[in-house]
Amino acid sequence: MNATLTEAPNKVTEFDRCDACGAKAQVAVTLSGGGFLTFCRHHARKHREALEAVEARIVESELEEDQADEVASPR
C-alpha cells in the first residue's frame, strides 16, 4: 500500500557514512516516522529485520562495495 510519498532523498551518496560504524554507506533507510539512516551492508543486514518490523523503506545502493568509483559500467 502506497500512501502519497514525496520523493525525499532516499539514496546513499559517496559522502554518506554508516550510522553504526562510520564505514562507507551502502544502504539508505527511510523510517516511516520520517527519519533517515544510512548503513554499510554489514549493518543493514544486521538491522534489517528490526527495520522491516517498523516498515522502514530500505534502498540498497547500486554501487558495489569494492568498486564504488566505477559508476559507468552498464548492466
Ligand SMILES: [Zn+2]
Ligand atoms: Zn556499519
